[in-house]
Amino acid sequence: MAYETENHETQYCFPAINSSCIKGKRSRHEYNFMYVFFLLLSAWTVFLNLLVIISISHFKKLHTPTNLIILSLAVSDLLIGLIVMPIDATRLIETCWYFGNTVCGLFAMIVNLILSTSLSNLVLIAVDRYVAVCHPLLYPQKITMTKTLISICLCWICSTGYITAFVINNGYFNTTHRSNVCYGDCSIIISFAWSVIDLILSFLSPCILIITLYLKIFHVVHKQVKVINSLKGGKCVMESSVRRKSESKAALTLGIIVTVYLLCWIPYYICSMSVTSTTTINVLAWVLYTNSSLNPLVYALFYPWFKKTVKHILTLKIFQPASSLVSIFTEHQL
Secondary structure (H helix, E strand, O other): OOOOOOOOOOOEOOOOOOOEOEOOOOOHHHHHHHHHHHHHHHHHHHHHHHHHHHHHHHOHHHOOHHHHHHHHHHHHHHHHHHHHHHHHHHHHHHOOOOOHHHHHHHHHHHHHHHHHHHHHHHHHHHHHHHHHHHOOOOHHHHOOHHHHHHHHHHHHHHHHHHHHHHHHHOOOOOOHHHOOOOEOOOOOOOOHHHHHHHHHHHHHHHHHHHHHHHHHHHHHHHHHHHHHHHOOOOHHHHHHHHHHHHHHHHHHHHHHHHHHHHHHHHHHHHHHHOOOOHHHHHHHHHHHHHHHHHHHHHHHHHOHHHHHHHHHHHOOHHHOOOHHHOOOOOOOOO
């Protein structure tokens, strides 16, 4: 059982094995509450991101480069809710790892791959918004569906290659490499060289690039607002104003998503690199996981099209003929 026994005897993850880890004690109510909470959180994350994936995939009007990157980000968030949350919740609640060393290595690989790909998607979003806001005339030529799709595929492929090398070189699948860890624990020891490499490639470089691009974006937006406010009337001026406001709103919305993610990612990464308590790392990791369920809520707050597509999906109107061609915009939007 996962809760304490009546005589409060010490429990082990694997009683028949001498090197077994000691099992943490939980009351029956705490045990049940945690399972229900994490199950609901996982299901909610999967459900919300599935709505985003179906919306962008089904409705033709949403087939834009920006939404293609949002789709890729939603896939990453879906995998967090579908794979990472249930497995890590079981480890956290049971205080033991029951799935063996091989699955431990695979799980660590999957988690790092999803987080790496998510951060890569945020870089693509920052680049997309930078070109759209700072170089609007070049946007149709520079950012196309084909180029965006190739960029997304390269992000997933490169992230997979890097994480595979990272996992193998740090002995994630090597039992002897973790001989100092008791049986029933899933802890990984990372070498100093790989810690430095990972710090530069997976943390500093993407974060600096994202922050730099968004600082430039909001600087240009501020200048554009001043110019638009100084102009008077005219159809061309009005159309230009609507386009600029649309681009600025999209940049702001995606900027919120990027900011929230970085606020969750940076403390977790810093603490995981330093000597910190397991409790702190677990809390920050789950804050990062929970971010995957927040992104769709941001879309719902700032994107009217998402509310309309969700209504079509939940009322099963997407099964009607030509439903993918339905107009979901009331005004010029991205």
